[in-house]
Amino acid sequence: MTTHLALLRGINVSGHNMMKMEVLKTTLEAVGFENVQTYIQSGNVFVDCTEENAASVGFKIKQEIFKAFGHEVPVVVIGKTDLEVCFANNPFLKEKEVDTKKLYVAFISKELKSDSINDLKISQFKPDEASIDASRIYIKYAVGAGKTRFDQKYIEKKLNVTATIRNWNTITQLLNIFENKN
Template sequence: MTTHLALLRGINVSGHNMIKMEALKTTLEAIGFQNVQTYIQSGNVFVDIEEENALKVGFLIRQEIFKVFGHEVPVVVIGKDDLAICFRNNPFLKEKDIDTKKLYVAFVSTTLKSESINDLKISQFKPDEASIDGSRIYIKYAVGAGKTRFDQKYIEKKLNVTATIRNWNTVTQLLTLFEER
């Protein structure tokens, strides 16, 4: 049995793509997922299944959400090791007196090349900063996520990927939950 963390993008945001977490849990259990556990309303779902391939797991979840709820919801699936690496490798945590409330991670659907940072043209968003590490983009917003154009839509358009962003507090909590499983 493999535990996966499915990060659903764009559910329960501003009244769009509304899905109750209990209904999502029941839906996923009905198609064979076990130990389904959700964390907050923004679409963080732990599932256990024999399938090891994260892309297949994401496809199953995306397909069932569309079938049951009628929402086209992008899904990025990651494992415990990937989340632990994410936690250890955030370059902004090395800064003295860093305000973790300004830190975010964009989880993307594919491994990025280090030169992909050039494609993002992050300099036009200064003082926001970003750093790429595998299938993650670490982001440090100067003011806040709600006051920038350097968002998930921009990342997806520039890099031709599926992306979903979580704040650092959520990343920390998800790792704790993964370790408790």
């Protein structure tokens, strides 16, 4: 069995793509996922299954959400190692007195090229900052996520990918859940 973390984008936000996590849990269990566990209402779902390929797991979850809820929801699936690497490689954590409430990570559906940061033209969003590492974009917002145009929609459009963003507190909690599962 492999444990996967499915990060659903754009559910239960401002009355859009509403779904109760308990119903989602039951839906995924009914199609063979085991030990389904959700964390908060914004679409963080742990599943165990024999399938090791994250993209295949994401596709199946996306299909089941559409069948059960009628929502077309992008899904990015990651593993425990992805979160561990996320912690190890976040360049903003190395700064003295960094405010972790301003740190976010965009999880991307595919590995990015090292020059993808140029495509984002992050300098036009100063003082917000960003750094790319494989299939993650580390973000440090100067004011906050709600007051910037450097968001998931912008990232998706510029890089032609699926992206979903989580704040640092959520990422910390998700890693804790992963660690307690094993």
